[in-house]
Amino acid sequence: MPGRATPLARGRAWGRIRSKGLLGLLPVVLVLSGCIADPGPGPTVALSTAEASGSPAAPSTSTPLETTQATNKAPVYWIGRSNGNVFLYREFRDVPDQENPVTRALHAMMSDKPLDPDFFTPWQNPKKLATSISGKNVITVDVSADAFNSNLDGDMATRAIQQLVYTATAAAASSGLIDSGQQIQVTVLVDGHTDYLAFGRIRLGTPMSRVAGMVAPVWIIDPQEGVEVPGGSVKITGRSTVAGGKLHWQILQAEANGDKKPFLTGETTAAADAAQSGLFTLNLTLTSGNYELRVSQEDTSGNQQELNVDTRGFRVR
Template structure:
């Protein structure tokens, strides 16, 4: 075998730490971009389609992932929708974004206007004419977006996932930038042109506080390397997360040939961390010769069917 993988015990923290002067202005509310409409009296937590789960698809685990913590990276955490086998989940990428706006607005604007790096991911959101955010002292993020952001034809299930995509991205950006206490529950209020009670994508009634819903994030996702990156030498560090702490994972490296074929290059198994501080994290250290590669990671099927469950893939190159 042309190489050997050695799983490491810990993962690399991702994200970024932002030191913003706006933190000094936090009192009852922290206004981050301009002036947006007040959310009004504190509403109840949503229990409708905005908080959908994946329970309508047999065999899908109730997946969850910890809220992002304050990070040293200057990239924005953005969630996308992606397919794995016959299932649909949320996946995260860290993106370079302009710094004209606050971290939450930047991440949401990327989610609504950019394309994912990974071609397996997509977003149903449209680039809005208006987008602003604020954070209250009660760990509530208010998002005020124009109606044109919802110009996509979705069914009810995908509409619920799109709203959760927004909730995950907004809360990730708020927590990873240090603007919100990640030790407390973070909720999101979505206004459309300053008003509540909008029917998003013709299926999800907005105007109530929403939080992250379990069952949305992918059971397995590769964090690094990101799609399409070039590694400067043959030492490649792979990190990712599984929503099954202590669970077995199968990984494979495929080498892309000049004719477009992909041939097996390395393969192995590893175990996701079970410790609370690194729950679900997996890390691999590989030595690869120059070339183009595809990484595949999946959960090991404990039923004995030898099926690759919840596969995530990533293409990268070594130069």
């Protein structure tokens, strides 16, 4: 539903500016290293039989399965950080149409860089990647072992595998290849074989589903990072995992010297009805310039912190 905008006085402190780069993304307990593996415990059990180990603050719901889209853009999930936790975030990407929708979405996930510099992927570009879908809504992904050439701890490996599950199911659903009204599972083969230990942590080969609590609590859908939109009325959409929950938002405008100043601020409420659960929409009047949008959930503790912030930079022409 539309939010309420209030101009802010020039010079008012606007809080934390989001950090850039990979190192700022990773909390202490979830380590991603290109070269050094942590000396943690042994393999993690298969995700089909165990919930992923999230922090206590992680939401208990997963994002609804994507609906059929009248676009060739591929839904791709990335990993990002919010308030010290690590979650999945989605972007829609332009991809070549030579392959089936699931294969090309996974290719993008493993070989491309996210548009948003706050996101990343631990996957490596594989030499071989193929996918198929059975009549029982099971997606089979057959990928070469070089895709797993990153040393991850158990928690990050869990998120990487769920990144693949979310991307594969999103691509199949948004392209209309599967019945989104039924349970959808993903089986991962490595070089045609089951029982591979992904990232040295996760045993593959059995069907896996989306694990609850993996998606970001607050998630800006449009505009995407770095895009240019027409001036005038700018429509912003997003999703919160708290249906009916209150959200705070802020627009910052970039000045000629690169500094950002407060421009608009307001509140909105995520939809509570089942059909639009958690969705929110803002219609803002913005003139030409570069902006950053910040959206966060309401802090009910009284500390007035920005909880589960998502940020997005875009340009208005």
